Amino acid sequence: MTTGDTPGQVLIGLAALCALGLAGVGLRRRPQLSLTDDALHVKGLRGVRTYRRGDVDTIRLVPYPRLGRRVPMIEMDLREPDASERLVILGRWDLGTDPRTVFDELDDAGWVPEGFSSR
Secondary structure (H helix, E strand, O other): OOOOOHHHHHHHHHHHHHHHHHHHHHHHHHOOOEEOOOOOOEEEEEEEEEHHHHHEEEOOOOOOOEEEEEEEEEEEEOOOOOEEEEEEEEEEHOOOOOHHHHHHHHHOOOOOOOOOOOO
8 A cells, every 4th residue: 555655646547547548448449350241441549540352462361479389360461541451450459259160260251361371
């Protein structure tokens, strides 16, 4: 307890507010990926970006080492309207579900380019 320690109480209060703010931002951003018939929508801090089939170079299911085990993540190479490239990596927390399920749905919808399918 920080009784009588006013600067300590202020710092603990600020840390708690920052933690709550980060949790709120994280929950607000989920899920970060949505799919419609003709577009792939990726939600970020600055809003939603829309990509057409021609803007998608690769979509892969990649196992990354995390905390002593390998967890699946979706890795996408996308082209921006200004011709720059963007790498997007989404895990379970970002997608709100298992990345393998999302990858299979993307593959079934025809969004995974030839040669990158897990089947």
